[in-house]
Amino acid sequence: MDEHILVCLSAAPSNQSIIRSGAEMADVYHGVFTAIFVETPSSALLSPEDQKRLDENIEFARVKGARIERTYGDDIAHSIAEYARLNRITKIVIGQSGPQTFRLLPQKTLTDRLMEQVRNAAVYIIPDPERQSRAQRHKFFAARGRKHIAKDVLKSLLALSFATVLGFLFARAGVSDANIITLYILAVLIIAVMTSGWGFGVLASAASVIIFNFFFTPPFLSFHAYDTGYWVTFGVMFIAAIMTGLLASRLKEYAEQTAQRAYRIRILFDTNQLLQQAEGEEAILEIGGRQIVKLIGTSIVLYPANEKGIGSPYLMWPQDLKKPLEPGSDDKRAAEYAWYNHTPAGAGTGTYPRAGRCYLPAATRNRVYGVIGIPREKIEIGSFAFSTCNSILGECALAAENDKNAKEKEASEVLARDAELRANLLRSLSHDLRTPLTSIYGNADTLLHQEEKLTDQNRKEIYRDIYDDSVWLINTAENLLAVTRLTNGQVKITRQTELIDDVIDEAIRHVDKKIADHHLTIKPSEDLLLADLDPKLMVQVVVNLVNNAVKYTPAGSEIQISSGKAGHNVFVSVADNGPGMSDEAKARAFELFYTGARKIADSRRSLGLGLALCKSILEAHGGRIDVRDNHPRGTVFTFSLPEKELAEER
């Protein structure tokens, strides 16, 4: 298996040594080298010098021969693990994570979590000599946009005012200060839970101490306190409030993450289940599209793609919405860009930002299977929905690739089976053709060299034998030709509409001349029966069935050919009143090279080709063939195939 080495890009100055290690490794293993940068929501907050260093690191990786990939996700470890799984990465090179920043709850480092999530790749951790303590950016005000902040400020003010009003009521009722402090701690708790980030909790803690001081400690309505004991109270209150706030916001963050993860896992799980049942690229893409529609509850546009480019788009939208607008030319260009570069494009990205939608490719390392466009307003790069969409698309691409591989494998197996069949056929043929050839050869030799010694009677017998043997060879050759036409795969059956009666008439002209010793009756149907069929092959089916009846029944037996209609099928039966077949012979009659234990009237060996061929021919026509007992005795072979409905136009 080919090695595929992945290095993780970051803005750290030490990142270049990691890239260098990866490049050396790729060189040693003669493997593919990819560098990945996971964009997170906080990537936007990088300082200009960090951004510059990141760009330098990316350029450095490119110079070292890496293919640059960008993915988006809020969880770096998960994104890397996902990418590694989808692209069959064998080795991941990553720098050692920086020291823990101040956290109330222990959190594992990126490397630890990566080790946990990566399944099939080796993870190499390069120690970071500078070990720069790059504090991870905290979500001081995680909420983006002024609107959110305004809302959070409002919430905080409301909670604090409410606590203050209650505090006054308490104070009037003579409840002790301690209870009022508890009220404020409660307010801080509520603020921490209701607002995003932990900044409001901290600010509220400070604010509550100040407000408490202002309103409830003598001198009232001033920031002074007479009793120095109160300063201790303020300190304890502040610490308690801040701890409560931090804890609450951390817990809230955890709960949110867990809920998001659970939702994402459920959608991915559903997708996985659906994909397992899907066959064919189109079906797989459609499932991906439907799951994304379900996930974000909006319309999407889906461009199927192959190696040559993207196909014509089709729209998918939730049932309760109206049909969305068709994509425009900017959309098409964005989708093409996404197809060509294996990266997102369109609205919200740097390429074709004027497109109405953001285009994400469903890609494996080898190929893009489709591009899905999501309306701009419904998705934000790096958001939770965004990374889930990417995961779904990754699953789809993987499923499509597996599907393609399975089909290729199946095709090669069919080829192998064909080869085996042909080999068997040749073996069997070279053996069985010798018998009639020996007889023709010997008989002709006798006629050539010893004709004068033969009586008229002898000579007649020899002529008859030569004739019979050559007829057998002719029939066998016809069957063999039909077999090669069917198994070659190159010559497809050529169907045309034919009358069943014409097929039977033609077949009668080609059956064994010994039919003259049997009583043949033909019972045609009252209706005109039409079917789409390959005339040559279908005639061969009837010939084989009649010849079998002739061969396996004693002279003077009845052979009846009848045809008719059953539902949407037409059928033809060839019945005889000969000795019949055992149950075992009936069960195996259509196996290739099964010659059965039946007594052959003319003692000629059979190749066991005829009925197997009939079965293959009917299967190729979407029909079937069966054998059953005739009453009171004998055998009936019946084949049926779909009737051709005649369009009324006369």
Add this chain to the structure above:
Amino acid sequence: MAKEVQILTVEDDAPVRNLIRTTLKTHGYRYLTAANGNEALMEASSHNPDIILLDLGLPDLDGVEVIKKIRTWSNVPIIVISARSEDSDKIEALDNGADDYLTKPFSVEELLARIRVTARRLAFMQSQEAEENAVFTNGELRVDYAAGTVTMADTPIHLTPNEYKLLVMLSRNVGKVLTYKTITQEVWGANWESNMASLRVFMASLRKKLEQHASGDSPYIQTHIGVGYRMLRL
């Protein structure tokens, strides 16, 4: 009767050529042989045979090419002999001017039957050249092209316009195998493949109407499955 008929056999395989020659000789036909396409063209132009038996697989020229060349100067009936089991080869030969076909391996009887059918067609063609063919008669069948009437054993037969068109086309080419494509293009115009089912139905009902009133058993119209139809000269 047929003793005067001269037949050119074009076949590269010596044993088969011998077989055909012996058969023709024993049945009193005059014969010529050629072993390849160029020889065939030479013999055909210098001796003006009455019938040509032409193997499609020749060493120098493709059989269909030979037909095309001969058709530039002669209407001599050509019966193609094809070892290829693919119908498309026969159809190509027929569409390029061959009259009939025979598939290898064939029996001597089959060969003689084809020659008889073609000889009758030849006799008919020669007799028709003299008179203006406003009326066609074949056994008990009588088609009056001018009046547009058809009778079988003096019983008038009522045909639909399409059935009549088919009958006229077959009778004007009596003895010749007409491919589906030729027939449907003539009767329906373009898009012939979609009319295959209709052709089957019209042909079946036409035959039924003809045979209902015919006193003999022999069919007037032969089906060559996978290839086409032919009206037999009785």
